[in-house]
Amino acid sequence: VTLTGAAGTLLADAGASAAAVRRGLLAGAGLLASEQLGLAEWCLTETVRYTRERHQFNRPVGSFQSLKHRMAQLWLEVVSARAAARNAADALATGSPDAPLAVAVAQTYCSGVAVHAAEECVQLHGGIGMTWEHPAHLYLKRAKADSIAYGTAGSHRQAVAESAELPGP
Known part of the structure; x- marks a missing residue:
């Protein structure tokens, strides 16, 4: 696109524009952790409901020990994801200087939990x-x-490592 003689108004210089985009992406990643938490919570709730209703061998499927263990592990992951997502949301809302670290931790953890919860939901629904x-x-x-x-969980792990001045994964 060539604009010859077009009038325009400079809204921000390159540095301020880049900083605004970084803040926007950081806020987006932090809010996405909350969406991933909600997704994982829905999958867990729906799976528990379904395994209580579905019967096999005259028993609810959810009463089988192996399925109980899988759902209990998933519950622990969801509770931890809730803590990470809320910490990221709080850091963003208060303008904490630790917001980039909190968001990176939340994205690293919540993305994996959401995928695991959805996979278990599909698997346990048969x-x-x-x-x-x-x-x-x-x-x-x-x-x-x-x-x-x-960004992938790996890129967020790299950000966590850099903030702790450690070699990346």
């Missing part, structure tokens, strides 16, 4: 989880897309 009749497969697609939306 065949219905991948059909058009159930939204579990949509949550898995969303979790996968969210996990790379503002």
